Amino acid sequence: MDMLVIRGGMPLRGTLAVSGAKNAALPIMAAALAADGPVVLHNVPDLVDVTTLARVLESLGMSVIQDGSGRIELETLSHDPCLADYELVRRMRASVCVLGPLLGRRKRACVSLPGGCNIGHRPIDLHLKGLRALGAEISIERGYVFARAERLRGAQIYLGGPFGSTVTGTCNVMSAAVFAEGVTTISAAACEPEVIDVGNFLNGLGARIQGLGTPVLTIEGVERLHGGEHTVIPDRIEAATLLMAAAITGGSLRLTNVCREHLAGVLDVLTATGAELEFAPDCLRISRPGPLRPADITALPYPGIPTDVQAQFTALLAVAQGISIVTDKVFPDRFLHIPELMRLGASIRREGASAILQGVPQLSGTSVMASDLRASAALVLAALAAEGETVVRRIYHLDRGYDRLERKLNAIGAEIRRVEDRPENMPASLQLSADELPPPTADCSDGPPPPKFLSRSPGVRHAE
Ligand code: UD1
Numbered sequence: 001m002d003m004l005v006i007r008g009g010m011p012l013r014g015t016l017a018v019s020g021a022k023n024a025a026l027p028i029m030a031a032a033l034a035a036d037g038p039v040v041l042h043n044v045p046d047l048v049d050v051t052t053l054a055r056v057l058e059s060l061g062m063s064v065i066q067d068g069s070g071r072i073e074l075e076t077l078s079h080d081p082c083l084a085d086y087e088l089v090r091r092m093r094a095s096v097c098v099l100g101p102l103l104g105r106r107k108r109a110c111v112s113l114p115g116g117c118n119i120g121h122r123p124i125d126l127h128l129k130g131l132r133a134l135g136a137e138i139s140i141e142r143g144y145v146f147a148r149a150e151r152l153r154g155a156q157i158y159l160g161g162p163f164g165s166t167v168t169g170t171c172n173v174m175s176a177a178v179f180a181e182g183v184t185t186i187s188a189a190a191c192e193p194e195v196i197d198v199g200n201f202l203n204g205l206g207a208r209i210q211g212l213g214t215p216v217l218t219i220e221g222v223e224r225l226h227g228g229e230h231t232v233i234p235d236r237i238e239a240a241t242l243l244m245a246a247a248i249t250g251g252s253l254r255l256t257n258v259c260r261e262h263l264a265g266v267l268d269v270l271t272a273t274g275a276e277l278e279f280a281p282d283c284l285r286i287s288r289p290g291p292l293r294p295a296d297i298t299a300l301p302y303p304g305i306p307t308d309v310q311a312q313f314t315a316l317l318a319v320a321q322g323i324s325i326v327t328d329k330v331f332p333d334r335f336l337h338i339p340e341l342m343r344l345g346a347s348i349r350r351e352g353a354s355a356i357l358q359g360v361p362q363l364s365g366t367s368v369m370a371s372d373l374r375a376s377a378a379l380v381l382a383a384l385a386a387e388g389e390t391v392v393r394r395i396y397h398l399d400r401g402y403d404r405l406e407r408k409l410n411a412i413g414a415e416i417r418r419v420e421d422r423p424e425n426m427p428a429s430l431q432l433s434a435d436e437l438p439p440p441t442a443d444c445s446d447g448p449p450p451p452k453f454l455s456r457s458p459g460v461r462h463a464e
Helices: 022-034 048-059 093-106 125-133 165-178 193-204 236-249 261-273 307-317 337-344 373-385 394-401 404-411
Strands: 002-005 013-018 035-042 064-065 072-076 109-113 139-140 144-148 154-156 181-188 207-210 216-220 224-230 252-256 274-278 283-287 297-298 323-328 347-351 356-360 365-367 390-395 414-419 453-458 458-464
Touching: 002 207, 002 373, 013 404, 022 048, 022 064, 022 072, 022 093, 022 165, 022 193, 022 236, 022 261, 048 064, 048 072, 048 093, 048 390, 093 109, 093 125, 093 144, 093 165, 093 307, 125 139, 125 154, 125 165, 125 373, 139 193, 144 165, 165 181, 165 193, 165 216, 193 261, 216 297, 236 252, 236 261, 236 307, 236 373, 297 307, 297 373, 307 356, 307 373, 337 347, 337 365, 337 373, 373 390, 373 394, 373 404
Parallel strands: 013 252, 035 224, 154 181, 297 323, 365 390
Antiparallel strands: 002 390, 002 414, 035 072, 064 072, 109 144, 139 144, 181 216, 207 216, 252 283, 274 283, 323 356, 347 356, 453 458
C-alpha cells in the first residue's frame, strides 16, 4: 500500500489540464453493454475505478481495450453473460450501473448489491423501483439483484427520494427505458452533467431521450442501439479540487479542459472566499491574493454544490478567517474527514448534517488516514497548506478517482512523494523526540496522586 508524503506551504502556480469525468465515464462504459456494435470513448480518465469497471465488463462478455491515452474501445463479444459478481462489484459501487443496460439489452441481469460505504447509507431502492415500473421482475437473493423482463414497457416513473434525485439510478433506468416499448417519462430525474453525458452518448447510439439536464426525461423506446464514438466531459470535481489547491496555498492556476457552466456553484463559493477568477473559452484562471474568507455552503443535487466537493471545501474553510458552516444534504453522514482534519489542527464541530468550522491561522503536518475518495482529496488539500510534512495514508481511495493527482500538483510546485506505507518511510519530522514532550508537572511527578473530582452540577465539585 502507498502513502503520500506532502511538504506544505508552497503556493501552487502553473497550468493544468482537467481529465475526463469519472462519474460520466463509468456509466457510459456500462451503457456500452447496450450497443450492438463497437464503441470508442475518448477523454476517459486513467483511474483504478475505470480498470475495475473494465474487468466487470469483460466478465460480462465485452472486449475492452485501453491504450492509456484516454481512448477506450469496447465491443460485445457475447450477449449471454448476465452476472456482475460480488468480488468485482464490492470494489466499486458504480458497477451497479451495468444493471439497467443489461436488463434492457439482454433481458436479464444478476448484479451483486455493493454493500456498505464510508460516505453513508446508499440504498438502490430507487433504481429497482424504476426498473420494476418498466415491467422487470426483481428479487434480491443471497446478496444479488436478480432482474428479468421478456419485454419492457414504457411507464411514468417518479425517481425522487428523501435526499433528492439519484444520479446512477437515473442512468440505470434511462439505459433500460431506451429499449422499452412506447414512451417512458422519468420525473425527478437527476440533472447532473454526467447524466446528460450518458444520455447524449445513448442518443449517439440511436436512443431517443429528450429533456436531458431537466428533471423530466422523455424516452421513446427503440429496437436496438448501434455502435458509436463519444468524448467524455471534463471532470468538474477534479477541476474544483485543483482550483481549491490553488486557493488554499494562495497560488494561481490556469485550468484547461474545463466547463465553467458545470462549476457555477463551486465558483460562486470560491469567489466568496476571496478567490479571483478569470474566464476564457475552455479555460479558467484562479488566484487568491488576499486572506481566505469564511463561507456557508450546502451540498445539494445539481446545480447545487456537489457533495463530492464538500470534504475539499471543509479543508479550505478550515483555514479561512472566521466561522463557516458546511452542510451535506445529499449524504448527511459524509464527515469522516473531520477527525483527520482536526489532527492537522482544524477546529471543527459536527452537528447532524453540518460541520461548524472556526478557521485557524495555520494547520500543522502530521500523519492522517484517508477514509474515502473525496476525503483523501480534502486531506491532500489541507496538507498542501499545513506547516511541515504530512503523511496521507490509505491513498488507494484517492487512486480510485483522481487521474495522477500528485503528479499534477507536483507539476505546479507541490512537493508530494508517493512511497510505500512502511515505518521506515515515515518522515523523521513526524517522530516526536523526548525533549518535545511537555515537562512533568509537580503534581504528576512521583508524589501522591491528586484527588479526582467529578462534576455533578455546574460550579460544584464532588470528590469521586
Ligand atoms: C453518484 C456519484 C457520487 C456522488 C453522488 C451524489 C457516480 C458513479 N457516483 O453516486 O460520486 O457523490 O452521485 O451526487 O456517479 N438514494 C436513495 N435510494 C436510491 C439511490 C440513492 O435513497 O436508490 C440516496 C442516496 O443514499 C443519497 C442520495 O440519494 O443520499 C443521492 O444518491 P445518488 O445520486 O444515487 O448517488 P450515486 O448515484 O450512488
